[in-house]
Amino acid sequence: MSAGATLAEALALTRAMLAAAREGSWQEVARLDGERARRLGAVERAPDDTAVLQDMLALNEEITRCALVSRDAAADAWTRRLRALRGANAYLDIARG
DSSP states (O other): OOHHHHHHHHHHHHHHHHHHHHHTOHHHHHHHHHHHHHHHHTOOOOGGGHHHHHHHHHHHHHHHHHHHHHHHHHHHHHHHHHHHHHHHHHHHHHHHO
């Protein structure tokens, strides 16, 4: 496998990671990241790889933004559930006397 093909495959995997991140499929993102790491580990850096690597970095930034949005949504959902639980417990305490 040539280094160029490996880098192109790593870029394709990064695009697939972003698609999975946009869907909230974080296990798939992690699986693809492992595969991408293996591909990148086999790459011998060439001077003309800069554009591809810049594309991967830009995609990684978008994946990170998706992760932050997902994390914040999960935290908000957790907070709402905790408030509901506290409200239910307060009601039960009052109802029990």
